[in-house]
Amino acid sequence: MTASPTSPGGPTLPQRRRLVTDIPGPESLTRLERKRTHVADGVGTTLPVFVAAAGGGVLVDVDGNSLIDLGSGIAVTTVGNAAPAVVERVREQAAAFTHTCFMVTPYDGYVDVCEQLAELTPGHHAKKSALFNSGAEAVENAVKIARAATGRDAVGVFDHAYHGRTNLTMAMTAKSMPYKSGFGPFAAEVYRAPMSYPLRDGLSGEEAAARAVDVLDKQVGAANLACVVIEPIQGEGGFVVPAPGFLPALARWCAERDVLLVADEIQSGFCRTGDWFACDHEAVVPDLVTTAKGIAGGLPLAAVTGRAELMDAVHVGGLGGTYGGNPLACAAALGAIEEMRRHDLTTRARAVGEVMAGRLRRLAEEHPVVAAVRGRGAMMAVELCHPGTTDPDPVRAGAVSAYCHSHGVVTLTCGTWGNVLRFLPPLSITDELLHEAFDVVAEAFAATT
Incomplete structure (x- = not known):
């Protein structure tokens, strides 16, 4: 059995289902x-x-x-x-060096990944990025950037959302078991609005957006919101695809009130939905985008990419981490993006x-x-x-x-x-x-x- 013509690299293992024992064996x-x-x-x-x-x-x-x-x-x-390009780039990088910490002595791979992110993420404005280890880290840092850029504290999120397992991202996540139960108290200033859920609400995208922003206006007020964080297609919450028009309406409301729109593309990004990013489907251009998962072919890497002036709102030293943008993970990301483009x-x-x-x-x-x-x-x-x-x-x-x-x-x-x-x-x-x-x-x- 051979790989489909568009499959990256082609498999090296026999591509068949084969059971020789019970599962598990x-x-x-x-x-x-x-x-x-x-x-x-x-x-x-x-x-x-x-x-x-x-x-x-x-x-x-x-x-x-x-x-x-x-x-x-x-x-x-x-x-x-x-994937061949991922394996080869990681092998070459491991032979050169495995770590220096970008905050101590920088290296090209980190900058190369940020350059690719500026090109691939939605919008044609000037962008900058910061690299981290996990999706939760990326979301948490996106909130930090939004707060620094706006001078506001409040964060809007949605029903059924999943954003991670750190304290702040647990507060942003909707589901208690297994993600939150017994781990509180959680970070404050997180407010939850109803998500567009066509199976359960029967609303058009515009109607669902009006309902959501009405809740945010009543709970916190747009003048107090640093950002609204949303998965364009929800992941752990059930692959909920909002009704057409919901995301554009939400984006317009945010832009009119100087509230930053943060797209959590951690599960939906990097070709997964048939576009580079799920936001592309309705031409929504968020202020900040968080990515992880598919970015690096299996190595731990995450990013926040956003408007250059917003990313630069944080003081020097306010973003980073010992392993953020590790050279091996950056090499893997460049290989993964190469595979995505080539195939x-x-x-x-x-x-x-x-x-x-x-x-x-x-x-x-x-x-x-x-x-x-x-x-x-x-x-x-x-x-x-x-x-x-x-x-x-x-x-x-x-x-x-x-x-x-x-x-x-x-x-x-x-x-x-x-x-x-x-x-x-x-x-x-x-x-x-x-x-x-x-x-x-x-x-x-x-x-x-």
Whole structure:
């Protein structure tokens, strides 16, 4: 089985689903016992198989099972788990040096990544960036920048949002379990507005935006808001795609009141939705953009990119971190962007999305538990509800996902109620593997009726 013509690099592992043991197999079970001894219980695992190799669209575990990957490490390995340009650039950089700390002695890789971000993120204005390690760090620093630039404190966020696990980003995140429960008190001056959620509110984008800004005006007042932070397509909250017009209306309201619009593109960015960024779909140009996940092909890197004058509002030394923009991660990012450009992965994401959307709509026709099919590009989901209602059905979602796992397909759930199945295949997956994976998904729905 060969890679699709647009797949980056082409897989080096056999691209097939192959089960030689139960999932998890005996070797993985042995390693799980070691994990229980040495790793904190709070670090959960969705699918308890230990991976020995990965590439193209498969993960190979220590028992020799080959699983089809529909998760990409939560939207991280967009270009694949070992894309050639990523591997080669990291290898060259590791041979040169692994660290100096950019705040001590700078290096080209950091600046090169910032230059690429200025070119790729929405808008043609002058931009600057700062690099960090994780999405939560990026969001937290975006808020710091917004507060410094505006002189205001308040932050607007949305229902169903997920922004991270640091104290401030936990406050910004909507879902309690498992992200917030027992970890308070949380940072103050965070205010939550209703998100556009077409399945549940039935509002047009403009109507939903008017409702949201009315709440923000009443709770805090635009004059006190430093920024409004929003995922253009929500991630952990359930791949909620706002109704058309919602984001542009929100952007206009922010611009008219000098409130900074921060787009959290951590899960939706870097070709995932069929555009470089999800904001591009409606030509929304945020003041600040946060990125991570798909930016560096699996190495830890994150960024805040924004209008140059806003980024420069922070005093010297106010941004940074020991490992932020590590040279190996920067090399990986440059390799990942090279793969995205070379193989036109925005087009590939749209093609993958067409396949997934077609298969999922067929499932919706056959199984009334599917209340909604939504997403964009290679970021698709189905929300499961008790038939004829919008009452969430997390039990069925869990059962479908468990069936997929036991039959060699990596799937993920999400959503405020845990009733959403999300699909994030690497864009290096073959069309044949993608169809085979959704054959298993279809079997899972039939087997759990």
